[in-house]
Amino acid sequence: MKRKITLKQIAKELDVSISTVSKSLRDSPEISEDTRLKVQAFAKLYNYKPNNIALSLKNRKTKTIAIIIPEIVHHFFATVISGIEQVAGENGYNVIICLSDESFDKEVINMEMLANGSIDGFIMSLSKETQSKGDFHHIIEVINQGMPVVMFDRVTNDILCDKVIIDDNRAAFDSVERLINNGFKKIAMITTVDYVSVGKLRTEGYLRALRANDVAVDENLILRIEDIDNCAEDIERFIAANKPDAVFAVNELFAVTAIKAAKKAGFDVPSDISVIGFTDGIISKYSSPSITTVSQDGIEMGGKAAKMLIQRLEMEDAEEEQEEHYRTEVIETHLVERESTTSLKKGNF
Amino acid sequence: MKRKITLKQIAKELDVSISTVSKSLRDSPEISEDTRLKVQAFAKLYNYKPNNIALSLKNRKTKTIAIIIPEIVHHFFATVISGIEQVAGENGYNVIICLSDESFDKEVINMEMLANGSIDGFIMSLSKETQSKGDFHHIIEVINQGMPVVMFDRVTNDILCDKVIIDDNRAAFDSVERLINNGFKKIAMITTVDYVSVGKLRTEGYLRALRANDVAVDENLILRIEDIDNCAEDIERFIAANKPDAVFAVNELFAVTAIKAAKKAGFDVPSDISVIGFTDGIISKYSSPSITTVSQDGIEMGGKAAKMLIQRLEMEDAEEEQEEHYRTEVIETHLVERESTTSLKKGNF
DNA sequence: TTTCAACACGAAAACGTTTGCGCGACCCTT
């Protein structure tokens, strides 16, 4: 129950000044070998470790970065955190997690709470509510205070900062084109409402692929889910009514629900209907049939984001006046072929 | 790019002392309404917020708790974090995440790193390596320094502290007994090696249920997985060789793999083989057939853990000499019946 | 007019560090 020992206490015990103790422990040449060793031995004995808070105050940096994400019980976000934590750890940074629960207010509160010296920078993905509101004042304010922000996945053009994204539009385009080239005629899409940036981009990619290949866009073949928690009936009705021969879903959940719906309607997957999902998570891997999906590497994304943030933080040290050149990194995606699609050849034929 | 404003700057601008500013902002009656309002207006204008680090240093508490878990890309742990974050937030606490990656060394490093004033307390679940080593000195040391620790799920009797667990043994016992009572004869078990505490407890529950119901234990019906990443072949061989009529798996992964293996071997689930898993995560819900499973509520577990920790932290404030009465909370589990089992009646008949 | 309370504010210590600078003691050189 002994509290942690401080420089002051060591100084008192050894009857020297605090500065002498500090310098001894930092191997300053100012101090004689005698005192230095004596102090070091004593410090080791009592397991002295400098108080991080005091250091943070003095150095005006906390070596801590905050992650603000909509939710954590979500495979993709969990992998991103994992990636961030890894490179943060390698660079001596800690990681604070805040969940916005897709709520604008919580996002704001969390940011304001942490922006008062607790952390050195943010890595964040926007909540749905923030995206639909289009209100980013809290983020802009933080940036104006000179605190670096890196956004990933759910980003916005309205904010100037470093970003890490995948090319959602292109990934969707490639997948759908691949389906077209493999002879599928009625390619349905299950997507979100448009204010979710990634949903929107993936939808655009789908449409672009159809147009680029002279396939007529049939609005009936596009299902936009409002309430993600109760999408099962909608999807069942959709599949049964439209009888597509392929389904492109913008996330895992829609994909697996589509498969279940197809089975229920008497279709076999993949022989009657092929299904492609988005995000290579647990569901895609373990559902049966396992799901062909666009993989976005969350670990890599998190890692990249953390690297960008840390780089900017360390840059600040060197030259106070940093160049305000913001980068946007695009993470490669690729199609992971599994059992929910008939074998898909590459290329146009 | 204006740095955050401080009391000192406000004081200078308004030509009063720092103390006057501080007192004004905290509505001290010592200050005349005149100055008070003036200061408050100015502070509001410049969006003054007290620096958290300085407060932490002064108050000797950071309002931050650390979570140390083996991994985060794991549904159960993610739900626990979610539960912790929620009640932490409600009580004005922040949450730092550290991943041990199942490594003893990383666990130690993370704890030592944070124990130097960065946080007020720990919530943790042991890494496998720590459990197999049985070396808990880092945790004991932290506790001896007066820092509260709450352990959950993967705990140990070698440490005295608050704990939150589920009754693994009983949950397993109940599930297996339910299978027995429903007429299953060859109930196989897929489990981990014994040093994983929860695996061990669940195994014990399985054995206890067999013995309590006079079913002979057949060691051939127990499969202990060493390498969790390459368990598929082992499980396939196991199922094909032993042809059980029911399988009790100690986690989701084993359960879903068992189902796939059964299908491969030509069995139907559930009509030929019923499968019960453990942990109600994504896999159980979305695999087909969906999996009957023992649900352990991670949110509740995390919430309880956070409550216990915070309670202890606030208790410390009141009476420095806290009573060292540690509690162990047991979270209720229940069987979620889905498609991987034939309908299971309750009770003995 | 003196005394005392109330009032409004400031000085300073404290939390635990790091670090530039000053200062005394010693030794060596002329």
Add this chain to the structure above:
DNA sequence: AAGGGTCGCGCAAACGTTTTCGTGTTGAAA
């Protein structure tokens, strides 16, 4: 013996707060 240089250490400021304890001014009571 006087001057200069080196060595070893302590003082104090700084990071941004909060809070205790003065202290000077005012107004009113005696």
